[in-house]
Amino acid sequence: MLSVLVANPKGGCGKSTLATNLAAAFANSGMKTALADVDPQKSSLTWLKLRPQDAAKIEGLNWLKNEGEMTKGLHRLVIDVGAGIPKQHFDVLLKAADLVVMPVLPSIFDETTTGEFLQKVETLKPISKGTKPIAIVGNRMRANTRAAGRLEAFLDDVGHQVVTRLSDRSAYSEMASQGLSVFDRPGAHKSIIESDWMPLIQFVESQDWAYAVG
Numbered sequence: 001m002l003s004v005l006v007a008n009p010k011g012g013c014g015k016s017t018l019a020t021n022l023a024a025a026f027a028n029s030g031m032k033t034a035l036a037d038v039d040p041q042k043s044s045l046t047w048l049k050l051r052p053q054d055a056a057k058i059e060g061l062n063w064l065k066n067e068g069e070m071t072k073g074l075h076r077l078v079i080d081v082g083a084g085i086p087k088q089h090f091d092v093l094l095k096a097a098d099l100v101v102m103p104v105l106p107s108i109f110d111e112t113t114t115g116e117f118l119q120k121v122e123t124l125k126p127i128s129k130g131t132k133p134i135a136i137v138g139n140r141m142r143a144n145t146r147a148a149g150r151l152e153a154f155l156d157d158v159g160h161q162v163v164t165r166l167s168d169r170s171a172y173s174e175m176a177s178q179g180l181s182v183f184d185r186p187g188a189h190k191s192i193i194e195s196d197w198m199p200l201i202q203f204v205e206s207q208d209w210a211y212a213v214g
């Protein structure tokens with residue numbers, strides 16, 4: 001089993017969007033997948049309730065109630081963590097994860113909060129030793145904007161692998177409102193799946209391989 005912790009203390013940066021789309025990507029490729037929600041706003045569990053019966057199955061785990069609850073035989077677990085997570089709680093959740101995915105928006109406030117949080121968690125052994133990598137994802141990127149340019153400068157210095165950039169697309173909220181993701185309608189979202197998501201999926205899957213041999 002491979003477990004992905006989606007975290008960033010800033011609200012609205014795309015954690016639930018990343019968590020739900022990643023979970024759906026795994027489920028649609030035939031893997032037994034669960035989505036654990038550790039956010040009082042319960043966005044991921046709400047999304048699962050909207051999910052159509054015939055969509056690829058994703059099991060919901062309410063970690064607000066039962067943190068660490070697990071199902072047997074899972075191939076992939078995605079953990080959606082709420083905003084404002086303190087370092088201590090991140091440390092506990094990190095034990096259940098193989099890697100961290102951290103979205104960042106092109107906003108000075110998001111960059112500052114993310115930078116400060118990274119400095120704190122870099123003192124944790126699995127992070128400082130690189131045994132649990134942090135995959136940074138630039139989110140809601142709009143080409144040739146000043147904000148995107150500044151985020152690029154931030155990403156250049158972030159000190160962790162910047163795995164991909166997600167462009168700003170209304171498809172995410174449109175699909176989410178139906179309990180779906182871009183991976184549930186791959187034909188309609190072929191170009192963003194290939195350009196924006198495949199680098200992240202490949203990065204996650206390469207951790208599985210590292211885990212298997214290591």
Ligand SMILES: Nc1ncnc2c1ncn2[C@@H]1O[C@H](COP(=O)(O)OP(=O)(O)O)[C@@H](O)[C@H]1O
Pocket residue numbers: 010011012013014015016017018043083139140141166167168169170172173176
């Ligand atoms: N790449 C994107 N393009 C367009 N809208 C996005 C994108 N990523 C997130 N959003 C939207 O931004 C809002 C906040 O995203 P969300 O995933 O809920 O953030 P978080 O879980 O970090 O609070 C949602 O309305 C979501 O649809």
Ligand SMILES: [Mg+2]
Pocket residue numbers: 015016017039041043080081082
């Ligand atoms: Mg959320």
